[in-house]
Amino acid sequence: MQIWVNGALRDADAARVSVLDHGMTVGDGIFETVKAEKGTTFALTRHLARMTRSARGLGLPDPDPDEVRRACAAVLDANPVALGRLRITYTGGLSPLGSERGDTGPTLVVAVGETRRRPDTTAVVTVPWTRNERSAVAGLKTTSYAENVVALARAHGHGATEALFGNTVGALCEGTGSNVFVVVDGQLHTPPLASGCLAGITRELVVEWTGAQETELPLDVLASAEEVFLTSTLRDVQAVHRVDGRELTGTPGPVTAKAMRVFDERAASDLDP
Numbered sequence: 001m002q003i004w005v006n007g008a009l010r011d012a013d014a015a016r017v018s019v020l021d022h023g024m025t026v027g028d029g030i031f032e033t034v035k036a037e038k039g040t041t042f043a044l045t046r047h048l049a050r051m052t053r054s055a056r057g058l059g060l061p062d063p064d065p066d067e068v069r070r071a072c073a074a075v076l077d078a079n080p081v082a083l084g085r086l087r088i089t090y091t092g093g094l095s096p097l098g099s100e101r102g103d104t105g106p107t108l109v110v111a112v113g114e115t116r117r118r119p120d121t122t123a124v125v126t127v128p129w130t131r132n133e134r135s136a137v138a139g140l141k142t143t144s145y146a147e148n149v150v151a152l153a154r155a156h157g158h159g160a161t162e163a164l165f166g167n168t169v170g171a172l173c174e175g176t177g178s179n180v181f182v183v184v185d186g187q188l189h190t191p192p193l194a195s196g197c198l199a200g201i202t203r204e205l206v207v208e209w210t211g212a213q214e215t216e217l218p219l220d221v222l223a224s225a226e227e228v229f230l231t232s233t234l235r236d237v238q239a240v241h242r243v244d245g246r247e248l249t250g251t252p253g254p255v256t257a258k259a260m261r262v263f264d265e266r267a268a269s270d271l272d273p
Contacts, residue, residue, distance in 0.1 A: 002078040004071040004110040009078055021107055023091025026099055027144035029107075030054040030091075033233050036084040036112065039076045042233075044069070045272050046201045047088075050141065053199075055090065057140040060106055063090050071110040081114040085234060089143065118235050120260075121251050123160040123242035124175070126222065127151045131165045131173040133196030141198060148176035160242070162230060166219035167196045173219075178235060179203035181212060183227035183255045188212040202231040202263075205273060209266050210259050222246075227253035229260075237263045 003015040010016075023029035032051050035042045048065045055063055072086060089109040095102035129151060132138060151163035155176075162175045174180060174197035181190045181203075190207065191197050192214040206212060222228060228240040228248060237260045239252030252260060266273065 001111070002075065004075050004108070006108055007067075009074055015109075015111075017091075017107055017109060018094055020094050020097070021091055022093060022095035022101055023089065023107065023143055025095065025097060027142065027146075028058065028060075028092035028095070028099075028101060029089060029143040030058060030060070030141055031143055032088040032141065034072070034086040034088065035233050036072075036076055036081070036086045038082060039080060040271055041072060041076070041086060042267065042271055043201050043205070043273060044072065046204065050199060050201065051088065051090065054140045054142065057137065058092075058142065059101075060090065060092060063106070063108065067108070068110070071108065075110045075112050079112050081112060083115055083117065084112045085115045086110065086112045091143065115234060118238055121239040121241040122162065122230070122235075123158075124162045124164050124228070124230070124240050125155050125158045125160045125244055126219065127154055127163045127165060129165065131167045131196040133167045133169075133171075133173070133194065135196070138196045139193060139198055152176045164219075164222065164243075170219055171195050172217045172221055173197050174200075175230060175232075178230040178232040181206065181229050181231065181256075181259070182217065182221055182225035183253065184217075184221065184225055186226070186255070188255055188259070189215040189217060191215070191217060200231060200233075202233060202236060205266070206231050206237060206259060206263060209262050212259075227251070227256045229256045236260070236267070 001012040032047045091107045094104040155163040167173045179200040241251040
């Protein structure tokens with residue numbers, strides 16, 4: 001494997017980032033996960049736009065989109081995969097051992113790993129921890145992922161692939177690495193960005209392509225929703241067949257099945273929507 005590190009491709013065993021990098025010491029960084037099929041990225045322009053928003057939210061310099069595109073192309077050319085998870089990481093760079101940021105400039109790393117298409121349905125659990133919709137980093141895709149690691153481990157311990165969070169006011173928010181949609185009275189809804197959820201790229205496309213409504217919903221809507229599905233870069237649209245102990249029959253349901261079909265068709269017709 002070859003990995004892009006600060007301007008050049010390097011063999012995996014020679015790809016090095018300092019232990020004093022601020023992304024390592026305090027999680028001062030952002031990232032994007034981009035789907036790549038046979039060397040071609042999907043929705044890269046939207047991912048780069050979100051990357052810039054996240055950088056500005058942390059007070060990092062704007063990433064150079066042309067450099068990131070070059071890095072992505074070089075990594076995909078050097079590491080051919082049928083279906084890949086392209087990871088772009090951008091951190092505060094070399095810094096003191098504390099929260100203050102250094103002045104040497106940011107670190108950029110791009111790597112790719114092979115992945116598989118997800119199953120059509122999955123199980124999820126809710127967790128007792130909350131997303132803080134008023135946090136300084138709410139809605140930013142940062143590398144500070146420790147609470148997601150803990151929540152996802154809990155999900156795996158209960159036979160699920162995702163954990164869903166409420167926020168501090170008890171509203172449905174998001175998963176550890178996904179957005180969530182529910183069908184209530186035949187209508188498709190997803191939490192608004194004000195809930196503290198990430199502005200997911202797949203979420204954004206599903207809202208545009210299906211007309212889903214952005215609605216503040218209580219967390220316990222999951223106990224009665226007719227259908228539930230997740231969206232993310234690698235899940236695309238994935239139906240949920242179990243929430244905690246509740247089995248949803250006939251999954252994927254009609255609204256979910258339509259969203260899956262629409263997403264697949266639209267994504268296939270435009271690789272950079």
